[in-house]
Amino acid sequence: MPRHTTHAEVRLQQWGIRVEVLDCLLAYGRREHDHTHCEIADFDTKPLERIQHHEGARAAQLASDHRDVYAVIDSDCCVITTGHRFRRILRD
Numbered sequence: 001m002p003r004h005t006t007h008a009e010v011r012l013q014q015w016g017i018r019v020e021v022l023d024c025l026l027a028y029g030r031r032e033h034d035h036t037h038c039e040i041a042d043f044d045t046k047p048l049e050r051i052q053h054h055e056g057a058r059a060a061q062l063a064s065d066h067r068d069v070y071a072v073i074d075s076d077c078c079v080i081t082t083g084h085r086f087r088r089i090l091r092d
Contacts, residue, residue: 004079008071011082021066022082024051024059031073038080042070 004012012022028050029041043063052060072080 008079008081024063039073043067
């Protein structure tokens with residue numbers, strides 16, 4: 001499992017996010033800066049296609065079932081928190 005804060009560990013358990021989903025999100029998810037020296041990683045169509053190509057159907061289905069999962073990553077590549085989106089992420 002990648003480095004993460006205690007807060008992120010608690011959120012993973014609270015939200016029921018599996019480690020495999022977080023691993024796919026960090027490896028293949030789209031990342032954008034949030035203007036506070038952090039990045040937000042989430043799934044969209046292209047990452048799901050890459051997962052299908054590189055990891056196989058099982059991992060792609062797992063990621064597809066958890067499309068609403070996001071992670072906030074600090075500048076040291078440490079996961080700060082995770083969760084499920086209920087609203088779309090506003091982008092520049």
